Amino acid sequence: MTYLNQVFAMAGKDLRSELRTKEALNASLSFAVVILLLFSFVVDPDSEMLEQMSGGLLWMVFAFSGTLILNRGFARELPNDCLDALIASPIPGSALFLGKAMANFVLIAIIEAICFPVFGILYNLTWTTQLPVLMGVSALATWAMATLGTMFGALTVNMQLRELMLPMLIYPMLIPALMAAMQLTTLLIAGQPIDAEHIIWLRVLVAFDIIFTALAAVLVETVLVG
Amino acid sequence: MDQRNFEYMFYGLAAAWTILCLYSLLLTSRGRKIQAEIEHLKRMLEASPKK
Amino acid sequence: MRDKIIFGAGIFAALYFIRNLYVILLQLPDEAMQGAVYRIFFFHLPPYFAAVFCFLGAAIASGMYLKTKRWHYDVFAVSATEVGLALAAINLVTGMIWGRQQWGIWWTWDARLTSALITWLIYLGYLMLREGIKDPSERAKNSAVLSIFAFFAVYFTYKANEWYRTQHPGPVLTIRTGKNTIDPAMQAMLFHNLFAFLLLTVVLVAVRMRLEDSQRAVESLRRRAHAVA
Numbered sequence: 001m002t003y004l005n006q007v008f009a010m011a012g013k014d015l016r017s018e019l020r021t022k023e024a025l026n027a028s029l030s031f032a033v034v035i036l037l038l039f040s041f042v043v044d045p046d047s048e049m050l051e052q053m054s055g056g057l058l059w060m061v062f063a064f065s066g067t068l069i070l071n072r073g074f075a076r077e078l079p080n081d082c083l084d085a086l087i088a089s090p091i092p093g094s095a096l097f098l099g100k101a102m103a104n105f106v107l108i109a110i111i112e113a114i115c116f117p118v119f120g121i122l123y124n125l126t127w128t129t130q131l132p133v134l135m136g137v138s139a140l141a142t143w144a145m146a147t148l149g150t151m152f153g154a155l156t157v158n159m160q161l162r163e164l165m166l167p168m169l170i171y172p173m174l175i176p177a178l179m180a181a182m183q184l185t186t187l188l189i190a191g192q193p194i195d196a197e198h199i200i201w202l203r204v205l206v207a208f209d210i211i212f213t214a215l216a217a218v219l220v221e222t223v224l225v226g
Numbered sequence: 227m228d229q230r231n232f233e234y235m236f237y238g239l240a241a242a243w244t245i246l247c248l249y250s251l252l253l254t255s256r257g258r259k260i261q262a263e264i265e266h267l268k269r270m271l272e273a274s275p276k277k
Numbered sequence: 278m279r280d281k282i283i284f285g286a287g288i289f290a291a292l293y294f295i296r297n298l299y300v301i302l303l304q305l306p307d308e309a310m311q312g313a314v315y316r317i318f319f320f321h322l323p324p325y326f327a328a329v330f331c332f333l334g335a336a337i338a339s340g341m342y343l344k345t346k347r348w349h350y351d352v353f354a355v356s357a358t359e360v361g362l363a364l365a366a367i368n369l370v371t372g373m374i375w376g377r378q379q380w381g382i383w384w385t386w387d388a389r390l391t392s393a394l395i396t397w398l399i400y401l402g403y404l405m406l407r408e409g410i411k412d413p414s415e416r417a418k419n420s421a422v423l424s425i426f427a428f429f430a431v432y433f434t435y436k437a438n439e440w441y442r443t444q445h446p447g448p449v450l451t452i453r454t455g456k457n458t459i460d461p462a463m464q465a466m467l468f469h470n471l472f473a474f475l476l477l478t479v480v481l482v483a484v485r486m487r488l489e490d491s492q493r494a495v496e497s498l499r500r501r502a503h504a505v506a
Contacts, residue, residue: 151426155419159409168405169423172398173430176437204437215429219422222343231314234378238317241370242324246477249363253484260491267498274505 006091010099015106017076024072025107032065032115036122045123054125055186059178061115063145066108067167070149073104074157083157093221097150101216105146112138129191137188140205141181144212148173151216154223180204283483290476297470305462314378321371323471324364325393327478331361332400336428339421348493351417354424355407356485358400360478365397392435399427413496 001009018024039057043049050057077083086096120127127134148170156165180201187198194202301316308315335357342350372390373383384390403423410416450464 148426152423155406155423156409158412158415159406161409165402165406165409169399169402172395172402172434173426175395176430176433179437208433211429211433212426215426219343219425222418223422231312231378234374235313235316238314238371238374239320241374242317242320242367245363245367245370249360249481253481253488257484257488257491260488260495263495264491264498267495267502270502271498271505274502 001091003092003095006095007099007102010091010096011102011106012099014073014076014100014103018072018103018107024069025110028065028068028107028111029114031068032061032111033118035061035064036115036119040122050123051125051190052186054119054123054127054189055182055184058115058119058185059141059182062108062112062142063171063174063178065111066142066145066149067170069107069111070104070145070153070170071163071166073100073150074153075162078157087224093224094217096224097154097216097220100153101143101146101150101213104150105142108142108145109139112142125189126191127189130188130193133194134185134188137181137184137202137205140202140209141177144177144181144205144208145170145174147209147213147216151212151220151223154220176204177208180208279483280487283480283487286476286483287480290473290480293469293473293476297466297473300466300469305466306460311379314375317371317375319466319470321368321375322467323474324371325368326471327474328361328364328368330475331357331364331478331482332396332428332431335361335424339424342417342421343425346414348417351421352486352489352493353482354421355404356482356489358403358424359485360481362397362400362404363481364474364478365393365400369393369397388435392431395434396431399430403427413493 036057039061042057043053074083077086087093116127119125149166152166152169156162156169159165183201184194184198184205187194297319301319305316307313335354338350338354338357341347342354372393376385377383403420406423407416407420410419450459450467
């Protein structure tokens with residue numbers, strides 16, 4: 001098997017097992033909708049304010065519900081010692097990591113794909129004007145969440161307080177990526193293109209993705225094997 | 227020395243030294259606790275017969 | 278021998294601080310605009326630099342640990358991080374007190390303030406991760422990885438926030454600004470206090486490392502006790 005095949009095999013396995021039970025996906029999705037609903041009490045749903053806050057609100061939802069999915073990423077392998085079997089299997093740690101990160105990416109993207117229209121309907125916003133760019137930005141920010149989340153999922157998988165430690169560790173580190181995503185999403189939902197002033201945020205996202213993916217791919221072998 | 231804003235200067239310096247002192251105290255108290263535990267464990271190990 | 282050196286360095290740092298305080302409080306002129314309160318700065322910037330050295334040292338030691346798997350590096354990494362957190366706390370608190378007086382507010386979401394707070398939280402997470410892992414070698418390995426990630430994240434956060442918004446006063450040291458905007462006596466004092474803080478940092482890290490060594494001893498004794506009993 002080539003390296004890419006190994007990555008896709010890993011991602012496929014994770015996605016299949018998740019989509020069969022949908023345990024993380026269902027929980028995460030209903031959680032996301034509940035938070036979306038709660039926001040109508042935070043800010044007057046019909047006001048201008050909402051549009052200016054839309055990026056921030058949405059990415060808060062994705063960050064919160066995303067950790068539910070990220071938590072399951074490695075925890076899914078704990079019963080029956082599946083993790084040990086995976087580590088013993090003849091694929092490099094980085095392929096295992098990239099596969100898992102891709103699976104997490106797809107799952108969070110599903111949440112987002114559902115939340116965007118729900119958000120638009122509930123709060124009467126036309127959010128599709130810049131759809132292709134918005135999808136690109138969301139993909140970059142989601143990948144940032146997926147890499148860091150998968151990496152720290154590996155770090156915390158054997159801990160008792162796993163569910164609590166993961167968000168506690170990744171939220172502060174994700175701040176640059178989330179900040180960039182919030183800025184750009186607000187801009188794009190308002191229907192404006194990314195101008196010279198905001199291009200810097202796109203760079204932040206791309207740089208964040210590259211640096212942390214590379215760092216994680218190098219270090220994950222040590223985390224898993226020791 | 228100028229008396230302007232003297233109060234806040236005092237608060238600032240006091241805060242800095244308080245944090246340092248608290249941290250030093252924390253270190254010494256942890257050290258004592260660990261020393262006591264080492265003594266305790268050593269005595270326990272000496273008392274129990276080796277197998 | 279090691280204890281004596283630590284003790285001697287501690288005494289020297291204490292004397293140095295007394296000398297610095299004497300100069301800061303009784304000899305330096307007042308700042309034209311701020312009056313007495315600018316003296317907080319001597320306890321604001323130096324601990325920050327010392328904390329950055331600590332975190333940098335921890336990241337390097339963590340990398341060395343992953344490479345060599347020698348306990349000593351892990352002991353150094355955790356000690357430096359903890360001391361760095363204490364120093365960063367001094368930096369944050371003194372800054373807040375200065376801000377209350379000068380800006381009229383305790384806190385503002387300015388670039389440097391925000392990134393300093395995020396840094397603090399990230400390294401707090403490091404200590405919490407250590408608390409949560411029982412197995413010593415897994416604890417050392419995982420926290421070493423986290424420390425390396427944390428250092429990159431801190432740099433990134435700082436950069437991203439710098440582009441975002443800035444209210445914090447800009448650099449004052451001549452090496453940063455390239456101009457002589459600061460009174461030479463004040464600048465000299467800054468370096469004196471920086472040196473004093475670095476010395477104190479070395480002492481604290483050494484003490485903390487000794488503590489960690491005893492902690493290890495306790496853990497191995499406990500394991501032996503379990504084996505016997």
